[in-house]
Amino acid sequence: MPAKHGILKLTDILLMNGELLMTVYYKDLTYYSLHHFENAQNIGWINGVNVYKKGIVSSDFIENLRLYTIKSFNEIRGNVNCSLCSDKFTTLGLSEIRVISKDGKNKYASPSMIIHYVTEHHYCPPEEFIRAVIDGPKPGSNEYQEYERRYNIECLWGESDEIIDNSEKLRNGIINNDRKMINDNSTLCNIITKDGSLINVAIKSGNVEMVNDLIQLGADLNKFNGIELNNAVLESENEIVKLLLSKNIKIDVSTPKLNPLFTAIRKGNYDASKLLLENGVDAKIKYTNEFMKDMDAVTLAKHCKQDSIIELLEKY
Incomplete structure (x- = not known):
């Protein structure tokens, strides 16, 4: 479940058979909100459930991408398994990389596991990211070192x-x-x-x-892929939920953690649940991951003992 005010914490890195498994997912080119909010676009946050683009990339891109893995951001001690091939164990997944475009106008945030996704699973990032990796400032350069120096909360992570x-x-x-x-x-x-x-x-x-x-x-409304809707539900600000829905905010149901209906159910927010259902959120979407199998909204509501919401869901 998203942490308060929308930041997703390391509950997105799950424990399975005593090993860590990377399961977090963000759509490419949305904005970073995993550990904090940052003006950097997400690239390569894929998993074994959500569809991602595949393709062939140049060796030049791969060679340059490897250079970024020597400088870790937001590093957590430990090792992690790839959710796409959980038999392979790597030290890359518990840290991140940052890439800056040549003109300095755009920044990109990726798990360090991205090099594995590209080389082993044929993940093909957006072209603008590929160009930034090849042409942008590299770790060790003066420009990149200045960015590192300003990568802290006081500087809003590099602003x-x-x-x-x-x-x-x-x-x-x-x-x-x-x-x-x-x-x-x-x-x-x-x-x-x-x-x-x-x-x-x-x-x-x-x-x-x-x-x-x-x-x-x-x-x-959708810079952070509609996370504000989830936050409004979490805060029980239902008038704001109603307003956001009326303005066609993106409803992100890519994972159970981001699905605002699941957030409403966990929160026991009946009114938000009703608003979301009235605005077309599919209560029958099922999720399967390391902690759940075929979990839909009714199943979650029963697990959370939300009787009034169960009655509501059964009408949809």
Whole structure:
């Protein structure tokens, strides 16, 4: 289940037969939110359940990609199995890499296991990532070392001083319900904060009017693949859930952890469950992984002893 306010923790790395198994999944080119919110696009967070693109990549790309595995980010001690071939054991999976585009405008976040996915499972990343790996600054270069130096929470994981200052100003503006200040800075409505998107800050504050203001100003509801919907459900901010659904936020059901209906059931949030079902969330989707087999919404509700939600689900 996602941690409070949307950050997914290492419960996405599961224990099976005494060994760690990498199961986390994010769609390519969504934005990073595993350990914290970061202005880096996800690449290569695949598993044995969700479909991923396969293809042939150049040896030049593979050789350059290997260079990034020498510098680990967000490293956790231990070894991990590949969920695509659990008989193979590797030390790569419990750390990450960061790749920067040649012009410095884009950053990419990948599990270090990506080199294994590419060479052993024919995973083919997006072309823009391939170009960044080949042409972008490499670990050890001055540019990359400067990025490493700024990779901390105070610098919002590699952002410039200008972005940091604007981010905190707008974050405080939302917390203080300064709608005029937010409106006057509408061009920054998609800026990253330490709490994720500005919409996520408004959700944490329970401010439905501010969420609506941000949407009207052009905030991207799906920068983090619709995680704000899950967060609103988790916070029991059901008026915000209703608003987000009316604005066609992405409903991510790729994993049980990200499925907002599953979050509503675990939370015992009947009203959110009803809203999600009314807006087309499929209660019959079943999940199978190391901890569950053919788990659908009704089965989960029974497990959580949510009797009123069980009655609701049986109507769909």
